[in-house]
Amino acid sequence: MHWEAYHCVESIEEALQLLDEYAGASRVIAGGTDLVIQLKNHQRRVKALVSLSSIKALRYIEQDGETIRIGALSTHNELAKSDLLMEKAKALSLAARAVGSPQIRNIGTVGGNIVNAQPAADTAIALLALGAKAKIVSSTGERVEVLENLFKGIGESSVNPAKEIVTEFIFPAFFRSAFQRLALRKAFTLPIINVAVALLIDQKNICREARIAIGPVSTVPFRAKKAEAILNNEIISEKKLVLAAAEAMREINPRDSLLRGSAMYRRAMVKVLLERALRDAVVVK
Amino acid sequence: MEKLELTVNGYHYQVQVEPDETLLDMLREQLKLTGTKSGCNKGECGACTVIMNGMAVNSCLVPALQARHAEILTIEGLSKGEELHPIQEAFLASGAVQCGYCTPGMILSVKALLDNNPKPTVAEIQEGISGNLCRCTGYEQIVQAVQSLAGKKV
Numbered sequence: 001m002h003w004e005a006y007h008c009v010e011s012i013e014e015a016l017q018l019l020d021e022y023a024g025a026s027r028v029i030a031g032g033t034d035l036v037i038q039l040k041n042h043q044r045r046v047k048a049l050v051s052l053s054s055i056k057a058l059r060y061i062e063q064d065g066e067t068i069r070i071g072a073l074s075t076h077n078e079l080a081k082s083d084l085l086m087e088k089a090k091a092l093s094l095a096a097r098a099v100g101s102p103q104i105r106n107i108g109t110v111g112g113n114i115v116n117a118q119p120a121a122d123t124a125i126a127l128l129a130l131g132a133k134a135k136i137v138s139s140t141g142e143r144v145e146v147l148e149n150l151f152k153g154i155g156e157s158s159v160n161p162a163k164e165i166v167t168e169f170i171f172p173a174f175f176r177s178a179f180q181r182l183a184l185r186k187a188f189t190l191p192i193i194n195v196a197v198a199l200l201i202d203q204k205n206i207c208r209e210a211r212i213a214i215g216p217v218s219t220v221p222f223r224a225k226k227a228e229a230i231l232n233n234e235i236i237s238e239k240k241l242v243l244a245a246a247e248a249m250r251e252i253n254p255r256d257s258l259l260r261g262s263a264m265y266r267r268a269m270v271k272v273l274l275e276r277a278l279r280d281a282v283v284v285k
Numbered sequence: 286m287e288k289l290e291l292t293v294n295g296y297h298y299q300v301q302v303e304p305d306e307t308l309l310d311m312l313r314e315q316l317k318l319t320g321t322k323s324g325c326n327k328g329e330c331g332a333c334t335v336i337m338n339g340m341a342v343n344s345c346l347v348p349a350l351q352a353r354h355a356e357i358l359t360i361e362g363l364s365k366g367e368e369l370h371p372i373q374e375a376f377l378a379s380g381a382v383q384c385g386y387c388t389p390g391m392i393l394s395v396k397a398l399l400d401n402n403p404k405p406t407v408a409e410i411q412e413g414i415s416g417n418l419c420r421c422t423g424y425e426q427i428v429q430a431v432q433s434l435a436g437k438k439v
Contacts (some may be wrong), residue, residue, distance in 0.1 A: 002305040006287075006350045029348075035326045036307075036346045051351060077340075102394065103414025104328060106340040107347065187415035188329075 002039045005048035010167060011055060016139045018050050019163050026050055027161040030073060030112035032102050058111075058167060061085060064118055068173050072111025072134075072166045075125070076100070079110060090281075091177035091196040095126035098181050102187045111166045114150060117157035120191050120216035124151070128213035128221045129196035132171040138164045151220035175200055175211075178280035180273040191215065192260045193269045197277045199231070207231045210244070214270060217254040224248040227274070236282055245274035291352050293318065302349040309333045309344035311352075312359060320321025320360035320389045324418075331417030334390035335359050341397035343416070358403070360389035371439050372396060372430075379430035383421030391417045395431050396439060404435045 007024075009015045019026055026048035029035050030281040038044045052058065058073035061082045066241070068089055070079070079085055079096035086093045099105055099113065099122050113123045114134065132147045136159055140146035150157045159166055175198035183189045193214070210231035212224040234240055249271040254263045261269075288302040293316060300315050309326075312318045312335070321344060326334030328343040335344045336358040363370035371379070372392050382388050391414060398405060398413030405413060410431045411424075419427065 001303070004304055006304040006348050008350060008353060032348065032351075033328055033343075033346055036348070039305075040326070049348070051348070053351060100328075101331065102397070102413060103331060103341050103343045103416040105335055187412060261327055 002042075003046055003049050006051065007048065008051045008054050012058070012137060012167065014135065015050050015055070017161075018048075019165075020139050022048055022050075022162075024162045026166055029117075030115075031075065031108040032112075032138060033100065033108040034112065034116045049188055052165065053107075063088065063173055066173050066211045068171055070169045071112060072168055073109050074111075076105035076108050076110065076113070077102070079123070080105060088173045089130055089171070089175070089177055091126040091129055091179040091198060092123060094179040095181075095194070095196065096121035098122045098179075098191070098194070104188075110112060112168065113168075114147070115157050115159050115161060117151050117153070117155055117165060117220070118216070119151075119154060119218060119220055119222075120194060121217060121221070122179075122181065122191065122215075124193050124221045125213045125215045126177070126196040127169060127171065127213075128223065129198040129211045130171040130175055130177060130178075131198065131211055132169045134159075134166050135170065136164050136166050144170075147221075153219045155242065161205040175209075176281045178277040180277040180280075182269050182273060187271075188258075193217070193254075193266055193273055195270065195277050197274070199236075199278075199281050199282045201236055201282070205236050207234055207236050207240075212244070212248060212274065214248065214252060214274075216260070217266070217270070222252060224251055224274075227252045238279075241278040241282070242275060243271040245271045245278065248274050286306040289349055289353060291355050291357060293357045294359060307345055308335070308342075308347040308349045308352050308357070311349040312357070313343060317360050318331070318361050320364075322389060323384055323391075324386070326421065328417070330422045331390045331394065331414075332387055334393045334417060336393050336397055338393075339397075339400070340388065341394050341416070342360075352386045355358060358393065358396070360392060368421075371434060371437060372399070373428040375433050376427070379433060381426040381430040387417055391419060391427060395427075395434075397421060399431070399434060399439045403437075403439075405431065 058071040060071040177198040181194040210228040230244040254266040292310040322332035324330035
């Protein structure tokens with residue numbers, strides 16, 4: 001027996017009440033494309049699962065002024081199909097398309113991808129670059145966290161799925177963004193390297209804000225802040241983009257991996273992918 | 286055990302399931318719909334693919350209780366008795382079946398693809414079946430089978 005009870009709830013309140021009743025012995029399940037495997041393999045143990053999949057109120061992708069809001073139960077397929085994201089958050093749109101297979105994208109959710117906290121999670125890399133915040137509720141209240149603060153280690157997030165629920169991701173609509181990924185095959189495979197960039201460029205072609213996220217080069221999705229500093233408050237030029245990509249290559253510290261290639265190779269590929277992503281982001285809009 | 290009501294291939298069912306039973310196990314062991322195959326059991330091979338509420342899913346990853354009131358289509362729901370479904374006909378005509386283990390899942394992924402996109406490009410076909418592994422055909426004949434269905438009613 002992998003779990004003793006499975007509850008499908010229709011509202012957040014109902015979910016929080018159940019989680020409280022189980023007092024730590026239950027946990028939230030969204031799409032389950034990672035969690036079900038972890039439970040089958042006894043990598044995690046739980047007495048009961050509280051399924052959020054029927055909560056329709058947590059499935060939306062919308063623009064609210066200068067902000068984009070995404071319900072955490074939105075599936076990767078819903079993100080991939082969204083014209084709004086393709087136009088205003090291209091990095092996230094492309095990242096969602098890169099996740100898993102059609103079957104996985106049909107049920108796997110963006111909230112699950114974040115809480116599962118894998119350093120290579122495509123949507124995590126994109127949302128980190130886009131400066132996203134997560135809204136998290138529990139029976140004792142609500143908190144809003146910048147994405148950086150959610151990642152604690154490989155497979156470990158600061159969201160406690162025994163009592164908390166991620167309800168929403170919020171990020172600005174004004175970035176020009178892009179996403180690049182290198183993998184062994186074109187489809188259904190984990191990335192060797194994935195990068196996302198988000199740039200705010202003013203009318204004088206000056207970069208007012210640059211955000212660069214890279215995975216999997218650390219135990220958590222990585223922000224390349226030194227590379228960002230090279231672009232911040234500078235006029236955007238091909239030379240600057242190349243310099244920033246080279247800086248990112250120096251500030252990351254990837255491991256040699258039998259699965260993903262040598263550190264040297266992956267470092268070199270970060271530069272290539274980042275140059276492509278930065279060029280792509282500059283021409284967006 | 287918990288009560289589960291759902292529709293499979295147009296028939297309404299009421300079954301008793303364990304809380305941790307997967308949709309795949311329920312279909313195979315309780316409804317004896319063994320056309321849906323169990324392969325890797327971790328969402329990688331696609332042999333267990335069924336269509337749930339219009340979307341292809343890995344039934345090995347879906348808790349059966351998650352399918353409450355859902356509409357499920359399995360390979361058994363495609364043919365009408367001895368009369369094969371056009372996708373099945375196309376697979377036979379193109380030699381897209383060898384050992385056959387991937388075929389039910391593959392055909393349901395193709396059905397989900399064509400329902401949304403009746404004239405897919407080769408790239409779109411490849412993407413549509415990217416969650417289904419076939420170790421015999423090299424995929425070429427499968428892609429040809431799908432191409433031969435372009436624009437036809439499936």
